[in-house]
Amino acid sequence: MATIVDFASQEVKQNTQSLPLALAAGTETLLTSIFLNVTSTSNKIVVQATVGWQPSIALLPLVPKLTFRIRRGGATPAFPEVYQTTDSEFFGTGSLTTNIITTTIDHVESPPQDTVGTFQQYFLTVQNNGSGNITVVGPVTLIGTTIGF
Amino acid sequence: MDQLIDFASQEVPLGQMSLPLNLASGTEILLTSIFLNIANANVKVELFAAVGWQAQLTELPVTPEVIFRIRRGGFTPASTLIFQTTDSIFLGAGNLVPDLTSEVTMSFHRAALPDTPAIAGTFQQYFLTAELAGTGGAAINGPVTLIGRVIG
Amino acid sequence: MTVTINDYQYQEVAVGTGSLPFTISPGTEVLLTSIFLQINSLNNRIELKATIGWEAVLNGNTVPKLLFRIRRGGTGAPAPVVFQTTDSVFLGTPQEAPWPALDFTTSFEHTETATQSLVGTFTQYALTVEHIGQNVATITGPVHLDGIVYL
Numbered sequence: 001m002a003t004i005v006d007f008a009s010q011e012v013k014q015n016t017q018s019l020p021l022a023l024a025a026g027t028e029t030l031l032t033s034i035f036l037n038v039t040s041t042s043n044k045i046v047v048q049a050t051v052g053w054q055p056s057i058a059l060l061p062l063v064p065k066l067t068f069r070i071r072r073g074g075a076t077p078a079f080p081e082v083y084q085t086t087d088s089e090f091f092g093t094g095s096l097t098t099n100i101i102t103t104t105i106d107h108v109e110s111p112p113q114d115t116v117g118t119f120q121q122y123f124l125t126v127q128n129n130g131s132g133n134i135t136v137v138g139p140v141t142l143i144g145t146t147i148g149f
Numbered sequence: 150m151d152q153l154i155d156f157a158s159q160e161v162p163l164g165q166m167s168l169p170l171n172l173a174s175g176t177e178i179l180l181t182s183i184f185l186n187i188a189n190a191n192v193k194v195e196l197f198a199a200v201g202w203q204a205q206l207t208e209l210p211v212t213p214e215v216i217f218r219i220r221r222g223g224f225t226p227a228s229t230l231i232f233q234t235t236d237s238i239f240l241g242a243g244n245l246v247p248d249l250t251s252e253v254t255m256s257f258h259r260a261a262l263p264d265t266p267a268i269a270g271t272f273q274q275y276f277l278t279a280e281l282a283g284t285g286g287a288a289i290n291g292p293v294t295l296i297g298r299v300i301g
Numbered sequence: 302m303t304v305t306i307n308d309y310q311y312q313e314v315a316v317g318t319g320s321l322p323f324t325i326s327p328g329t330e331v332l333l334t335s336i337f338l339q340i341n342s343l344n345n346r347i348e349l350k351a352t353i354g355w356e357a358v359l360n361g362n363t364v365p366k367l368l369f370r371i372r373r374g375g376t377g378a379p380a381p382v383v384f385q386t387t388d389s390v391f392l393g394t395p396q397e398a399p400w401p402a403l404d405f406t407t408s409f410e411h412t413e414t415a416t417q418s419l420v421g422t423f424t425q426y427a428l429t430v431e432h433i434g435q436n437v438a439t440i441t442g443p444v445h446l447d448g449i450v451y452l
Contacts, residue, residue: 002156002298004304007346007451009412014385044158046296048197048350050409052386063251084163085201085292086252089391090239099364100387104256104408106199106294108158139386141410143348147156148303151306193309195447197350212403233316234354234443235404239391256408257352260311260447283403300309300449 006037006146012138014052019138023066023128030075031136033123036144038111043146045111047083049124050104050141055089056133063088065130070107072115075123082122083107088130100137154192155299157183161291163201168291172215172281179224180289182276185297190266192301196232198277199256199294204238204287211285212239217255217277221264224276231275232259237283252290304451307345310336311447316354321442325367325432332376333440335427338448345415345450349384351428352408352445357390357438364389366434371411376427383426384411389434404441 010032012019023029036045047070055064065088073079087103111120124142128134159181161168172178185194196219204213214237220228236255263269277295281287312334314321325331338347349371357365366389372380388407428446432438 002153004153004306004451007304007348009346009348011384011412044156046158048410050386050411065252068254083292085199085254087254088252090251099389099391100366101390102369102386102388102407102409103254104199104410105254106197106256106296107292108160108294108296139384139409139411141412143410143412145304147153149156151309153306193311195311214404217406232443234352234406236406237403239403255406257406257443257445258350258408258447259313259352259443259445261313300306 003148004145005039005043005148008034008036009143010034012140014138019136021136023126023134023136025128028077028125028127031124031126031140032142033121034142034144035119035121036146037119038115038146039148041111041113041116042149043111045109046145046147047107047122048143050102052100052102052137052139054100054135054137062132063090063130064132064134066134067127067129068105069125071123071125072120075125082109151300153298154188154301155186157185158296159183160294163291168289170289172279172287172289174281177226177278177280180277180279180293181295182274183295183297184272184274185299187263187268187271187273188299188301190263190269192299193260194263195260195298195300196275197258197296199254201252201254201290201292202287203252203290205285212237212283213285213287214283215287216280216282220276220278221273224278229264231264306449307341307452308339308450310338312336314442314444316442322439324437324439325430326437327432330377330429330431333428333430333444334446335376335425336446336448337423337425338450339423340415340419340450341421342452343415343417343420345452347413348449349411349426350447352406354404354406354441354443355438356402356404356441358402364391364434365436365438367438368431368433370429372427372429374425383413
């Protein structure tokens with residue numbers, strides 16, 4: 001039988017706090033973070049997130065791409081990246097309408113020995129890695145669960 | 150009040166193990182699998198997955214589609230189908246020749262009672278598969294994450 | 302330290318069952334499904350997850366956009382919206398049309414904490430969709446909504 005050792009979440013609704021957030025190309029930007037209690041190396045840490053984002057209107061064909069990362073311990077590249085994925089869209093040829101995309105990710109990991117007995121901070125970051133400008137419009141949801149066995 | 154009876158997961162990060170994995174049209178390919186304890190016929194079996202995939206650019210306008218399935222007991226079309234959904238991307242007009250790639254992240258959640266009471270009291274293996282449909286090519290880049298929970 | 306599951310409910314409509322598929326035109330908020338969750342403590346945390354499969358046809362320069370909402374306490378306005386997000390797709394240029402329908406899968410997660418007025422109630426959470434883009438879209442399914450109440 002498994003138990004839920006810890007559960008934590010953060011949610012930022014559209015148009016609240018720092019949303020909408022325009023992203024500078026190529027810069028990894030922090031969206032939010034949570035703390036999870038790690039009690040054993042046999043734990044499974046589940047981190048799930050949903051982000052609503054919007055490429056800017058352009059006349060030229062573009063492929064806006066947003067790279068999502070989950071880092072443990074800090075939000076900068078100095079800290080270990082535990083998950084990375086990219087979502088994108090072909091966005092082209094003279095469209096003058098806006099386009100909002102919702103991306104959801106699920107990640108699971110086994111914690112390393114040096115995190116056992118601590119509260120670890122998991123950070124959700126995004127980076128504009130394609131062509132064109134991207135704004136994070138929200139919502140931004142980050143959920144973490146520590147499963148014990 | 151419910152309890153978390155079982156939890157199982159598999160994750161393959163970007164570029165590891167057999168990733169990236171090219172998809173062939175019409176062939177269902179195994180991505181990963183987990184075992185779950187189906188304690189009784191009234192438990193809720195929750196499955197969620199997130200997969201990063203990439204459409205292959207060509208000069209022709211194409212619309213690759215990937216069909217994601219969860220099967221129980223095997224990963225061939227003869228095995229019990231538990232869940233299916235499709236994701237796709239439109240890839241542009243042919244007169245554009247960008248040397249750009251197009252990565253997409255697809256995720257889904259699903260829950261149901263065990264598909265048959267005959268499996269109550271057993272450990273069952275759930276498989277996540279992908280099949281290329283539509284026009285054009287696609288590859289599974291990863292990450293591939295499959296999470297299962299039995300609640301009851 | 303343990304977190305317990307106070308309630309877990311879900312609804313799932315497979316492709317081709319219930320009222321699926323159905324076509325949605327711009328301007329109307331349509332109920333997809335709903336669940337009731339038992340809230341029994343101010344310390345409850347509620348997690349809701351949804352997945353929706355949908356389809357749109359490339360037809361000229363169109364951008365189908367679906368606005369998904371979770372309403373609490375009812376299945377339409379004026380029940381308060383506790384979560385909303387949009388998913389959309391750029392569907393091509395005027396000279397390539399018509400194409401076969403393209404399929405998309407949208408999924409999202411929402412969390413909230415209990416408020417005093419909810420404690421001791423079975424609270425309804427409804428998943429709705431409204432087409433706010435151009436042309437038509439079809440909800441093909443699957444449609445999935447699940448909710449967990451943690452203590």
